[in-house]
Amino acid sequence: MKQTKSYLSKTVEQLKPSGIRRFFDLASSMEGVVSLGVGEPDFVTPWTVREAAILSLEEGFTSYTANAGLLELRQGISSYLENSFQAVYAPESEIVVTVGASQAIDLALRAILDPGDEVLVIEPCFVSYSPLVTLAGGTPIPVQTKKENDFKIDPADLEKEISKRTKAILLCSPNNPTGTMLNKQELEQVGRLAEKHDLLVISDEIYAELVYDETYTSMAAIPGMRERTILISGFSKGFAMTGWRLGYVCAPEDIAASILKIHQYAMMCAPTMAQHAALEALKTGTLDVIDMRKSYRRRRNYLINSFNELGLDCHNPGGAFYAFPSIQSTGLSSEEFAEKLLLEEKVAVVPGSVFGESGEGFIRCSYASSLEQLQEAVKRIKHFLDNNR
Amino acid sequence: MLLTDKEIEIVEILERDSRISNEDLAAMAGLEIEETNAAIKKLEDLKVIVRYSSIVDWSKIDGHEGVTAMIDVKVTPKRGVGFDEVAKRIYRFKEVKSVYLMSGAYDLSVIIEGRSMNEVARFVSQKLSTLDSVLSTTTHFILKKYKHDGTIFEQGEEDKRIVVSP
Ligand SMILES: Cc1ncc(COP(=O)(O)O)c(C=O)c1O
Numbered sequence: 001m002k003q004t005k006s007y008l009s010k011t012v013e014q015l016k017p018s019g020i021r022r023f024f025d026l027a028s029s030m031e032g033v034v035s036l037g038v039g040e041p042d043f044v045t046p047w048t049v050r051e052a053a054i055l056s057l058e059e060g061f062t063s064y065t066a067n068a069g070l071l072e073l074r075q076g077i078s079s080y081l082e083n084s085f086q087a088v089y090a091p092e093s094e095i096v097v098t099v100g101a102s103q104a105i106d107l108a109l110r111a112i113l114d115p116g117d118e119v120l121v122i123e124p125c126f127v128s129y130s131p132l133v134t135l136a137g138g139t140p141i142p143v144q145t146k147k148e149n150d151f152k153i154d155p156a157d158l159e160k161e162i163s164k165r166t167k168a169i170l171l172c173s174p175n176n177p178t179g180t181m182l183n184k185q186e187l188e189q190v191g192r193l194a195e196k197h198d199l200l201v202i203s204d205e206i207y208a209e210l211v212y213d214e215t216y217t218s219m220a221a222i223p224g225m226r227e228r229t230i231l232i233s234g235f236s237k238g239f240a241m242t243g244w245r246l247g248y249v250c251a252p253e254d255i256a257a258s259i260l261k262i263h264q265y266a267m268m269c270a271p272t273m274a275q276h277a278a279l280e281a282l283k284t285g286t287l288d289v290i291d292m293r294k295s296y297r298r299r300r301n302y303l304i305n306s307f308n309e310l311g312l313d314c315h316n317p318g319g320a321f322y323a324f325p326s327i328q329s330t331g332l333s334s335e336e337f338a339e340k341l342l343l344e345e346k347v348a349v350v351p352g353s354v355f356g357e358s359g360e361g362f363i364r365c366s367y368a369s370s371l372e373q374l375q376e377a378v379k380r381i382k383h384f385l386d387n388n389r
Numbered sequence: 390m391l392l393t394d395k396e397i398e399i400v401e402i403l404e405r406d407s408r409i410s411n412e413d414l415a416a417m418a419g420l421e422i423e424e425t426n427a428a429i430k431k432l433e434d435l436k437v438i439v440r441y442s443s444i445v446d447w448s449k450i451d452g453h454e455g456v457t458a459m460i461d462v463k464v465t466p467k468r469g470v471g472f473d474e475v476a477k478r479i480y481r482f483k484e485v486k487s488v489y490l491m492s493g494a495y496d497l498s499v500i501i502e503g504r505s506m507n508e509v510a511r512f513v514s515q516k517l518s519t520l521d522s523v524l525s526t527t528t529h530f531i532l533k534k535y536k537h538d539g540t541i542f543e544q545g546e547e548d549k550r551i552v553v554s555p
Contacts, residue, residue: 024553037553044546127555176555298402298417305416348553371406375413 019354052280069097087220101247123356144358172204177364179317209238
């Protein structure tokens with residue numbers, strides 16, 4: 001037999017490992033770490049939702065559901081999206097319930113990409129985007145955003161990267177890791193480019209519930225854009241349901257049908273218990289979302305204010321639960337900063353560079369942590385800066 | 390009275406943690422420190438913020454566990470002053486922690502704290518039920534406090550998240 005390694009797919013071999021993994025291993029091996037490195041809510045799923053899932057088990061809902069998910073859930077998602085964000089999708093033919101937004105992104109890309117097709121990936125961004133494009137046979141083309149624009153997309157920078165092979169633009173608002181939210185005008189600018197060059201837009205709206213200053217606009221609500229948008233969302237962030245693995249993808253009928261085709265072969269359906277939980281989340285969990293949003297907003301205000309006072313220049317992020325301060329004043333790279341900070345002060349953050357080239361010089365700090373933890377982290381970071389500047 | 394959104398924000402934050410520094414409170418509410426100080430003063434003057442207190446789990450302190458009783462009281466309201474007069478006669482006793490006027494099967498809900506069951510029983514039989522307007526009392530002793538004023542006493546839910554994630 002050949003060496004086991006030689007059997008592996010070249011594509012997979014060439015994917016670079018996520019930079020987050022290294023920090024996870026390092027931080028996990030230490031005691032007394034204050035972590036601002038967590039990309040999920042600090043809230044436990046609302047009890048009404050957990051209780052509904054328990055009830056569904058008691059009643060014996062343990063079999064497969066329809067491939068696209070429980071119709072009742074798709075109907076719930078449809079009215080929720082329409083009432084909250086004026087995004088209109090038919091429950092019978094345009095919504096597929098998935099295993100997290102993660103699977104939704106994977107399905108969307110696999111449904112539209114042929115080898116050689118390019119996807120413009122707006123960076124800094126969620127670590128999965130480019131690898132998933134590659135795994136779907138496409139080529140990710142990073143488009144950078146800049147601090148001086150609060151990490152909003154500069155249409156000129158975007159247009160420069162459009163080629164004959166470009167099929168879609170993949171963006172996320174509010175964004176992980178920058179927290180930046182695109183408003184209606186900014187989405188329209190992207191939309192106009194998509195129309196001009198006849199591209200699709202994959203819009204990751206997983207943080208749509210968590211916006212703090214302006215009202216949220218969905219790409220699918222921009223006039224003319226519904227037909228070329230694949231909307232990705234889910235219950236992980238807004239409803240504090242990361243471990244349930246439940247998301248959804250909405251798209252015009254032809255695309256949704258293609259997505260469903262892959263889903264039915266590769267996954268059958270999303271977990272039934274989680275679907276019952278999600279149904280309840282849409283019924284009663286929205287009240288909890290209001291409280292959680294308030295709590296995040298207060299902690300955001302505290303943390304952004306603290307970073308700016310410490311001289312770590314930080315824009316005010318409109319949504320999600322991440323602060324993305326600049327650490328350039330220390331002269332350290334973001335990787336060096338994060339590693340030193342962890343070793344010297346036991347504060348875990350994620351270096352901006354893992355989210356793309358334009359993330360270099362920044363660190364991602366999650367404020368999904370109690371105020372006491374944030375205060376302790378700020379104290380330790382201050383101490384760190386006093387020693388390293 | 391009508392309060393501004395920012396004042397309500399301050400009240401909500403303080404209700405959860407009254408020991409937060411004014412600086413942190415200002416940052417969380419997105420206000421200047423002077424505005425925050427002024428708003429707190431106003432809220433105190435208006436008695437919207439009545440008092441700053443702590444939630445104490447006395448059951449943890451040996452010799453100070455004490456007993457709490459909730460007493461349903463039926464009374465005859467007085468012409469002109471309704472229930473207020475008898476409520477006042479009751480709430481003036483220092484043993485009485487809370488008095489609420491209730492809808493439903495009885496009129497006043499009275500919460501009493503004492504050092505022992507005997508002490509509470511004595512108070513009910515000698516002070517409360519002997520009041521002119523009190524028709525009847527039903528006393529319920531609290532056996533265990535699970536959750537009080539929105540706070541769960543047995544803090545079971547530690548952070549179960551992995552330390553770093555995408
Ligand atoms: C931008 C973004 N998209 C998608 C996901 C994945 O979410 P899910 O838990 O629904 O798979 C995350 C989670 O970190 C994220 O930050």
